[in-house]
Amino acid sequence: MATSAVARETVFALRRQIAKIEGTLPERLEAPAGAAPVDADVTPRDLTIVRRGLAVAPPDAFLRTGAEGLDTALSGGLPKAALSEIHGAATRDAGVVAGFALSLVSLILKQEPPRLPVLWIGTAEVFREAGFPYARGLHGLFGIEPEQLLFSEAPRLLDGLWVAEEAARMTALAAVILEIRGSPQRLDLTATRRLHARAQSAGRPVFLLRQAGEAEPTAASVRLVLSAAPSAPRQTLAGPLAGSIGRPAFTVSIGKSRTALPGQFTLEWNPDERNFEERRAGEERAANPVPVVSAPRRGKDPAAASGAVLAFAAVGSPAPGDQPSPSERAAHRRPRRAG
Structure with a gap:
């Protein structure tokens, strides 16, 4: 009988430690009738009794x-x-x-x-x-x-x-x-x-x-x-x-x-x-009856809906007409401003 009582107290103490690790308040499981609490030095203000897995804490x-x-x-x-x-x-x-x-x-x-x-x-x-x-x-x-x-x-x-x-x-x-x-x-x-x-x-x-x-x-x-x-x-x-x-x-x-x-x-x-x-x-x-964004002053809609998106074929090299002229090419070769 003494061995079983010690075993029950050990189980209650282990469950209390697990409850602490899980993030609840300081707790003690409800001991059997006539058994002493596991932690006698805990103040009544910190006690939380766990019944059927639910923590019942004092209001304060x-x-x-x-x-x-x-x-x-x-x-x-x-x-x-x-x-x-x-x-x-x-x-x-x-x-x-x-x-x-x-x-x-x-x-x-x-x-x-x-x-x-x-x-x-x-x-x-x-x-x-x-x-x-x-x-x-x-x-x-x-x-x-x-x-x-x-x-x-x-x-x-x-x-x-x-x-x-x-x-x-x-x-x-x-x-x-x-x-x-x-x-x-x-x-x-x-x-x-x-x-x-x-x-x-x-x-x-x-x-x-x-x-x-x-x-x-x-x-x-x-x-x-x-x-x-x-x-x-x-x-x-x-x-x-x-x-x-x-x-x-x-x-x-x-x-x-x-x-x-x-x-x-x-x-x-x-x-x-x-x-x-x-x-x-x-x-x-x-x-708050006023809208967050005020209505636009010109027109009813701020912008029209976007149209269809087209995919153009990739161009391998620029066309001859896209090359810069000799006069424009000279402008690119001018030394830039230092600093």
């Missing part, structure tokens, strides 16, 4: 965005103590990705101590292409004080990964942001598993921002693909203000999640309430 284990559709598709929101990926398809989407990440940081700072800083790590190439966040915009849009956002510019990706791993274990930081450009080979399963494990141990989120990167196998539990969405006009007491630019808007696509549910959502960031609001289907068209 997730960061709710405020958009019910996205939070439901993510089974409660973004995990707080985990590695999460935020992708931008092209370099021009770096501002959208950074704005969405700062919005998530603003949500975290509403729950954490207000003076807790955030560390943003990137290589020199990343900051050269995308730049740094604007300090006055941080406070106006996200409620983040400039001294709360710390930057670490690493000369190489290897150095940036090392800084991120060391920072991810610190509980003195509200969150860690690691921004990477492209799809480097060093960003593999091993590197992301270390980041994910450090985030779980510290109980802090680590956001991996990807500029123009392809979706690759990583240990992140959530992968979101971001792109810019048209902003609705600014709302006034008299109604929408025509020609104005309203709140920042994001198009969020779920590329990977714990529930494996696909979905695409258009979110607006409310800087006053500091939360996301989901834009329903049809609201964007009603809020």
